Amino acid sequence: xxxxxxxxxxxxxxxxxxxxxxxxxxxxxxxxxxxxxxxxxxxxxxxxxxxxxxxxxxxxxxxxxxxxxxxxxxxxxxxxxxxxxxxxxxxxxxxxxx
Numbered sequence: 001x002x003x004x005x006x007x008x009x010x011x012x013x014x015x016x017x018x019x020x021x022x023x024x025x026x027x028x029x030x031x032x033x034x035x036x037x038x039x040x041x042x043x044x045x046x047x048x049x050x051x052x053x054x055x056x057x058x059x060x061x062x063x064x065x066x067x068x069x070x071x072x073x074x075x076x077x078x079x080x081x082x083x084x085x086x087x088x089x090x091x092x093x094x095x096x097x098x
Contacts, residue, residue, distance in 0.1 A: 001064040005033040007042065009072070014038065020062065026051070027058035029068050042070055 003024070005016045016033045024032075026049055036042055048071045050056045062068070 001062075003029050003062050003065065004067045005030055005035055005070070006067055007035055007039055007070045009039075015067075024062050025058065026056055026060045026062060026068050029062055030058075030070065035070070044070075047071060047073070 001020060001022060001024075003018060003020055005014075005018065007014050014035060016035060018029065018033050020029055020032060027044065030036065030044065030049070036044075044058060048055055049058060050069045050071065051060065051062070051066050053069065
């Protein structure tokens with residue numbers, strides 16, 4: 001069956017298609033794809049993985065045409081960034097200077 005393995009950096013993305021046997025797990029597909037050799041910074045003990053944007057465990061059995069995704073850790077907390085941006089906007093509207 002055909003599956004894809006995806007990994008994205010800030011300015012580069014890899015999407016690898018591969019043929020695997022029925023019963024192949026998410027971890028087996030990642031290892032078979034060779035992406036761990038291409039990106040040695042991937043650590044499956046730390047980095048989260050998923051299928052089509054939904055978190056999935058390494059022992060999840062894949063289905064035909066699944067896209068396995070390897071997620072990088074967040075650099076910044078999105079909630080915190082939004083709050084900081086909103087606070088800056090309020091300061092600008094009120095005419096306060098930092």
